[in-house]
Amino acid sequence: MNASAVTPRVRIQTADFDLGQEVASLRADDGGVGAVVSFLGTVRDRHGAQAGEVSAMELEHYPGMTEKAIEAMIDAAHARFDIRAARVIHRVGPLRPCDQIVLVMVSSAHRGEAFQACEFLMDYLKTQAPFWKKETTAEGARWVDARVADDQALARWGIASANAGPAAEGSR
Numbered sequence: 001m002n003a004s005a006v007t008p009r010v011r012i013q014t015a016d017f018d019l020g021q022e023v024a025s026l027r028a029d030d031g032g033v034g035a036v037v038s039f040l041g042t043v044r045d046r047h048g049a050q051a052g053e054v055s056a057m058e059l060e061h062y063p064g065m066t067e068k069a070i071e072a073m074i075d076a077a078h079a080r081f082d083i084r085a086a087r088v089i090h091r092v093g094p095l096r097p098c099d100q101i102v103l104v105m106v107s108s109a110h111r112g113e114a115f116q117a118c119e120f121l122m123d124y125l126k127t128q129a130p131f132w133k134k135e136t137t138a139e140g141a142r143w144v145d146a147r148v149a150d151d152q153a154l155a156r157w158g159i160a161s162a163n164a165g166p167a168a169e170g171s172r
Contacts, residue, residue, distance in 0.1 A: 014093040037114040038105040045097035056136040059092040081117040123153040
């Protein structure tokens, strides 16, 4: 039995995850999988160029709504690319620099579709998933919005960002 059929495609959790176990779970016993591509995001210690600037990060989400939004993103990836399975794991709660924060995995018969679908999902996730991110620095805490570069990455897939607009531009 294909484990991806019984494992949720989206998990929002405070606990850390094991990359190797997650990739093995996505592949399971699917003999049609020729490629698995994963993106593992980690918390950086900088917002701009200065190392050590960010000492902590906290992510919040709206339970139910966030999972539903990411499920729709995975459905969009299935509609665009010939992929066999996709899974997104995103951590919430307090995190420190170097902590794992997000895992996006895609399996496909061929690498090209897997690479494209994984990048598509990550671009979509960065700008459209309803997460609220707060960074703590020596000057205090600040909420972080999506960057213009993230919106531009999403636009190359023909998707306009919900963050775009003059008000959002001024806040970045």
